[in-house]
Amino acid sequence: MHTHEPTSYQPDSPPPQREENPKKVSLARVAAASSIGTTIEFYDFFIYGTAAALVFPHVFFADQDPATATLASFATFAVAFFARPVGAIVFGHFGDNIGRKRTLVWTLLIMGIATVFIGLLPGYDTGAFGLFSDGIGIWAPILLVLCRFFQGFAVGGEWAGATLLTAEYAPKGRRGMMGMWPQLGPAFAFCLSSGTFLLFTFAASGEMDADSAFLQYGWRIPFILSAALVAVGLWIRLAVEETPVFKTVEIRQTTETVRRLPFLDAIRHQWKEILIAGGALASLFSLFYMGTSFLTSYGTANLGHSRAFVLAMGMIGSVLFGAAIVASAMWSDTIGRRKVIGASCVLAVPWTLCLFPVLDSGSPVAFAAGLWITLIIFGIAYGPTGAALPEMFQARFRYTGAGLGYNLAGILGGAIPPLIAAQLVGSGDSFGVGIMLAVLSGISVLCVVAMHESSRNDINAGAQDESDEESATLVT
Template sequence: MSESVLGNERPKDQFEWEKATEPPPLKRASLKRVAAASSIGTTIEFYDFFIFGTAAALVFPTIFFAKSDPNTALLQSFATFAVAFFARPVGAIVFGHYGDRIGRKRTLVWTLLIMGIATVGIGLLPGYATGAFGFFPGGIGIWAPTLLVAARFFQGFAVGGEWAGATLLTAEYAPVGKRGMMAMWPQLGPAFAFFLSSMTFLVFTQGNTTDADSFFMTIGWRVPFILSSLLVIVGLWIRLAVDETPVFKQAEKNLGQDPERKLPFLDAIKYQWKEILIAGGALASLFSLFYMGTSFLTSYATKQLGYSMPFVLSMGMIAAIVFGLSIAGSAMWSDKIGRRKVIMFSCALAIVWTLLLFPMLDSRITGLYVLGLMGTLVIFGIAYGPAGAALPEMFKARYRYTGAGLGYNLAGVLGGAIPPLIAARFVASGDSLYVGIMLAVLSTVSVLCAYLMVESKDYKMDAGVHTND
């Protein structure tokens, strides 16, 4: 009889999970190729995501919401940023279905293409009252924010299918005892992307960026979006060279032997809905820290604290390096002590940190701003590192892509979409302290959900036969 999913016990009415055994060894070159394919993909996806977030903080209020007052324009801009988070669960369901049916590799090629097309489209989009590269010199009016929202939806749609596939690619190839370390590579994508996006915007920032006639506001902000097409070409080249995972190949052989097989989405909801909810709640805190620490603090530092954009972007590049180190360290740490303990530690730390964050920022002491930015991203990184292995380990192979994607993107809605919108309203009314309280409450919920997680670092990725007891 299976045990309860609560606490540290095994799932009830799910699977009789087995302890890990050594899989057939892969050549070192093959593992390097898998690591590169997963990392380059998430780097590109999050680069595209971050340049939108940076532009939403610095450019879009002026370009796409020119008819609104500054505070309302900023809120509208962050609302377009939030659209992607609501699109992500849709992407998780659609791409999860195909990832569980036709394979991880082919699905990941499509997520990369869709993200690239949507991102380049944003770079070519005329503004509300301004043209783009000589076309539509008077702007396109209400169509500008409408098309921006549509492109943002497709960005979120693609990312919703990207993360689960990239982590499965590494986790299902990983040697025993090193799944956290292998699944670290796609997790490093956001750190690489944050560095690249900050650097790219820094290079193309010239003069006073609040001046609507400056180079940056007319042309410069578009270049990072268009340059993403080069990254997509590199990513496709690497991904097409990777074989399908051995775990999926085996699962594909077994699918025909299951007469009750339904859609992966329905199976994931039927058999492991608790794991989806627990994963979403446990990771909600890290999402709130990440997007508050990147896009929202970029806006807050320039518009509320008065720091120059070059300074803020430079600090973002330095923070990205520290952020990446925290991801790598925590992922390898989780191979030793377990995923659950590391994630709980991060969420508990976040409760205290978020209450201190905005008083530190509002002191207007430069050193405390830098500490606040780096500390926020490091705490996020501690939880994010092991998450790349933890979520794939929670689900059975035949709907693992769908289940992991749903849990991850549910966390994105709870922690990445809603808090920045509420925070923007608090800041506009002068109540920045409430932002920290909101984040602390969310972190408390994540601690409780992390406690309910089942420790899975010793489980086989292909283990388990469904039981009816």
């Protein structure tokens, strides 16, 4: 019995030729647009995570005891991960129908507006810049959750579109290298967000009550300043042309009298790839968001390290995992995506079991090493992911399929583990956190085994090859 392999394309006729000069000229713009877009989106995302660890328990959940306030704060952090699949479906629909570029402009705008609004929100019992001097009570956390939902909604559509820009423009044999540019966005963003909070921590240190100044207004400034970054990102992103692969799909779609929703097509034809991608990348997300957000809280609240020290170590860590992203992405062009991602998942199993015993020694050196190694292992898997997921899906629903797989991993690895970890740490069982992370990494190893190597797939040819299959589908 013949089975169709949806992730491999071998057309009899070559893909249409494109002009080489426009493509070469646009590569630098594509790299810049994808990288700065993810940098801005994740900067907005990370300043929320940093604030959730250091500020929000005091500002938005002031009526709760410290342990409950911390758990509630991380619960609002998790809201975005459940909003991300919604964003992947909505923006995937438009990205697969009206284009990658126009959709990415909207994701950037929505993220920027939601982030600035968070910076202006009054707290539970404190005002904002002289407004609502007595706070707004229960409306404060409600509005915070709403803003967080829109952050996640925007990020759900951002990543897939940014990676498609680079993957669909990449020269043959260099998709991993091109795909690393949007993947570097989180590294830049984590360094920028940690540095911004560190700067305002030092700026407030000269005041009589530095902690009070930071909680009253210092934390708000990074959120409001993101408006300037969004303006720069829009300027660069609007200058990018639509990808050649989407133009091919768009021309074909204009001749069709019947269209299916990309979401339904992705679920119908490649549901296995969505599930495998979600499971394979769950370890990646758990390491990243534990390292960037949870350990910020754990280092200050449980281990007693200063806020400045923890933020500074985060900045150094961002450089290290950025280097790991570059090396692994380029390496994946040589040996394949599957082997590199699998190596990260295998390393994560023993490391996560060791992580909290190392951290609980209380040594600043141990905290730095624990944070850095966690982020480096994450970076090894994250580098090839920017090319691997677009390669796994057919062009007509690639935006939707890649977004669904990526954001499913976000729920499994980024939303649930920090919530469970906060409860385990609150009950004094930090080693249980390591066991949870090790089990999750073990599941990722199994999913990587089930993956097909995608680095040799011709995604440009796939846009042509799908026309016959779509016609047959419409007839039946």
